[in-house]
Amino acid sequence: MNNNAFLEKLLQGTKVEWKTLGEVCEIADNARKPVKASLRISGNIPYYGANNIQDYVEGYTHNGEYVLIAEDGSASLENYSIQWASGKFWANNHVHVIRGYEEINNRFLYHYLRQMNFIPYLTGGDRAKLTKAKMLQILLPIPPLSVQQEIVKILDTLTALTSELTSELNLRQKQYEYYRDMLLNFKELNGGGYEVKWKTLGEVCDLQAGKHIPASKISPSVDGEHIYPCYGGNGVRGYVQDFSHNGNYIFIGRQGALCGNVQRYTGKLYATEHAVVVSCSNVIHPDYMFHLLTVMDLNQYASKSAQPGLVVGKLKDLKIPIPSIEEQYRIVEILDKFDTLTNSISEGLPKEIELRNKQYEYYREMLLGFERV
Structure with a gap:
């Protein structure tokens, strides 16, 4: 209709x-x-x-x-x-x-x-x-008040659905943060019940700054030639023709307001100079490292200049806890479930909220599309 x-x-x-x-x-x-x-x-x-x-x-x-x-x-x-x-x-x-x-x-x-x-x-x-x-x-x-009230009834119902989902998302986010903080709190002796070794980030991971690429070589979307995601300090900033890395990686934003921002990706990609690329050795589960770096608030280690920055050498010296690989898998399994619910683009609550917002906008346009005669 x-x-x-x-x-x-x-x-x-x-x-x-x-x-x-x-x-x-x-x-x-x-x-x-x-x-x-x-x-x-x-x-x-x-x-x-x-x-x-x-x-x-x-x-x-x-x-x-x-x-x-x-x-x-x-x-x-x-x-x-x-x-x-x-x-x-x-x-x-x-x-x-x-x-x-x-x-x-x-x-x-x-x-x-x-x-x-x-x-x-x-x-x-x-x-x-x-x-x-x-x-x-x-x-x-x-329009007549009765019509206004009917329109309000429909749109308020859709708004309430979105509000409920948003409240649920906030709750899941708090649950994720609670379990993340609890599972990754290794300050107590032996990590609160299981053996933990403390090593520097540079001992168990390879850290490299990404390389500059001209903006003219970055496409805003995928096309026949630009197929590899280009990572900056805050996730994908476009797509390029060639990749610089291939595997499981973690990215740390290293300049300005993006200092300390942590992202993860698996596959072929290009990393710009705005990101530190972290690859893990066989003693570290990459997803465990992702959750750990997220909770560490890396921005606190940035320089205090007008343009804050993270130095690769300083990041390498950070002390991190290393539980057994089995324990890392257990932690990842728990935290990834909450992460999917709260942060996934293609599934989970954010996608549901996006769909409900589009549904609201569709009905709002239909119900409020009055034309002046």
Whole structure:
């Protein structure tokens, strides 16, 4: 069923009025109040900025159900920042605070604004700003309240499914971190119950910095010639014609904000100078080493200069615990199950969340595709 047919079935011949936001919404901006981070007192009340909750404070500026629209600083102009706030909350001066009058359902307003194109209403170039005057001019469709409520019911159900999955993902992430920290805590004598040998990373692994490759030789996607993944400091950055490594490898980001980032890959690949390539000897399971390096917070060993960096020689000197290979396999089996659930692109919860988000966007477009006559 196309968009028009679906909406026509809901509307049953009723016409949809179009009104400006200023006509159908209360603007509650006067109560907003910015608070410097150094003056915020920790509490349980969410403190909203343009893009999300920035902190939790004591006291509040608003109490009720409101839609928050970024005034400036939105992370993405094409997907403009729209937030839902319920109960007591604090809003700073980078977010507009609105709610509908009787003729428009607040949640309908929220869902509609989330899919709206805000760019025609923005000023300020790169530092986009939605002024109050421009916001008041935004045109909104006003179908009958019964239709609004039906649309909200459908979209809220899909949103709830995504929220449940996201909560489950956060729980699994915490479980993974808990078991990772417990299984890889070898500070106690004999590693807390089994024999552990301590050696330097350089004794059991080979570490090499990757090599520079011109950006002109990197393709953003796979084609007939560019078939090998090109690894930088934060995973795959494109595809190249030739590979520099073939096997099981771990990559450590070595420059700037990516210092200490840990990735793993098996197969043929090219590694750039932004990554340290780690290959393990036969006494180390590569996946055990991956989980171990992840928990070690390697960024703490970076230089403290304006452009932080990790030196290969310094990484080689790090002391690491080596349990038996059988124990390494046991640890890997446990942690990889949690890692798949939390981080896999092709399976597990992230893929399910991605599918649910697409489902929500599909139905939102269908249900909110009103056309002005």
